[in-house]
Every structure is written in structure tokens, then in C-alpha cells.
Amino acid sequence: MEYKKTVLRQALRVSHVISVHYFEYAADFAFSGELHDFWEFVYADKGSLVITAGARELNLSQGQMYIHPPMEFHNLRSGGAVAPNSVIVTFSCDCGRLYELTGRPIICSEEAKKHMGAIIAEARHAFCTPLGDPYTTRLVRNREQPFGCEQMIRLHLEMLLIELIRENSADQRPSQASKPVMGRCEKLFEDVCRHLCETDGIQSSTAEICRRFSISESALQKLFRAKMGCGVMQYCQRLKIDAAKRLIRQKRMNFTEIAESLGYSSIHYFSRHFKKQTGMTPTQYADSVKAMSGSPAHTNADL
Secondary structure, eight states, X not given: OOOOOOOOOOSOOEEEEEEEEEEEOOTTOEEEEEOOSSEEEEEEEESOEEEEETTEEEEEOTTEEEEEOTTOOEEEXXXXXXXXXXXXXXXXXXXXXXXXXXXXXXXXXXXXXXXXXXXXXXXXXXXXXXXXXXXXXXXXXXXSOOTTHHHHHHHHHHHHHHXXXXXXXXXXXXXXXXXXXXXXXXXXXXXXXXXXXXXXTTTOOHHXXXXXXXXXXXXXXXXXXXXXXXXXXXXXXXXXXXXHHHHHXXXXXXXXXXXHHTTOSOHHHHXXXXXXXXXXXXXXXXXXXXXXXXXOOOOOTTO
């Protein structure tokens, strides 16, 4: 029997990645702008951003992305009182269908968000260049990185772009009737996460969450370990530290006030927990924000 090999068609190929960023901005951050001969996408992960795209100014709400084509002038600034987070990736790609995604904000699906998360996670392993440095002009490889790490970045970026083209193409957009119905577990998980995010994980115990959503503790823990890779209280701790970082960037409260607002029993316990989660003390984190924005940081000398 004679077998014939099939060469797989490649509709989209990313040839180069120039930068991968995950930024945590101060509430008053502003970037003056630039243009370059490669693609760039900006995703508002938390909070909102105001971006310039050519001659237009646009608002990016949380969960939205904007894709800048080559040679489009662009800048951005924080878009409100809440200090925002963003994912920014620059890359080279010769697929003409990417232009279908330009000129308007795009709402990202959960699948698209998963690919962005994977890109950030793999980039942390692949490169020693800080992902929060806005002045990065080249990525420096880690000498030791997991097998296939850089290829995973390219694959997830290509899958992200393909997903966005499919989702935003008029001839491939599914009708309302054909959209799958969210399962009970998925809906329950979404509801629990929304509640915890709205409260920054403060004053939430496993027992209280179980009562509120009529779920057993074992089922709740199993759901979170399957979806998030951690227990529900670990997730709450992450949310509290994310809230602490946001409050530090907003510069309206000192560290003592932040610790009290998040339910910590003492400022020293808050500092230890913050460093355990981030690898930095609150003061070091504030200084890193200051270095990026050029604005004054918090001044709690003992932290």
C-alpha cells in the first residue's frame, strides 16, 4: 500500500516576537507614543485604557483588545481611577487577514484569554527580560528554559490570532441559536469567581462561599483545583494581593490603610504576605511602579 503525505496548510505564521509585556500601571500612567513596522496588540486585563490609534482616541474597557497594524502611530494612558493592567505583545506576521481585526476594539473570548495567559507564562520561562519594563527593545533568552518554550509562545500567539479572526469574521461567526449552553459547573464557577473578584477576596471563608452558592466544600475545592490549579482560599489570597497592588498604584492610601482595608491583622503580616506572593515588599513594588511612570511612590520606611 502506497501512502501519500499531506503537507498541512499554514494560513497564518508569526515569524518574530519583538516584545511580550504584562504591565501594572499607576493610575496616572501615560505613554507618549510611537510607531513601528510590526504588529502590536494591547489588551486591557484589568481596569480601562485610553489609546490613540492613528488620529483617533479610543477607550479600551476590561476584556477588550486593540490590534495596531504596522506603521500606525499609537500611545496609551490609564483610563480611570482604577490602576489598570494590560498585556502588550509585538510581533511580525504576514497574514493579510489580520487587517480584518484592526480599527476597532475587540472583545476577547475565554479561549483567547487562555492563549494570552499561556504566552505570558511561557515568556516568563523563556526570557530573563522583565515583562514589566516598557523600554524593552529585545528579549534576552534564559540560558535554561523548558523544552519548546519559545515554540509554545509562537503556537499560542498563532492560535490566539486565528481564534480572533474566526470569532470576528462575519462568515464564521456562530448564530445565537448555535452557541453552546454553559454547563452548571462552568456557570457556578463563573458566579463564584465574579463574587470573589467584586469583593477582592476579603472576608470570604470556604464555609461562607459554600453557603452562598449551595455547594459542598469538597466540590468547591475540586472545581477550583480543576479550573485554577489551586484551592479557593489560595485564589482569594491572590485577589487580595492584586487589590493591594492596585491600591498602591492608585496612591490614595498608605500601606497601613491598605492593610486594614484588605482585612490584614497587622501591617507586618500584610508585608510578609505581599512579599511571599510577589517576591517584593510593598515598598519595592511601589518603587518599581515609580520607575515605570516617573511618579512619586509610597513612603512607609519599614516596608
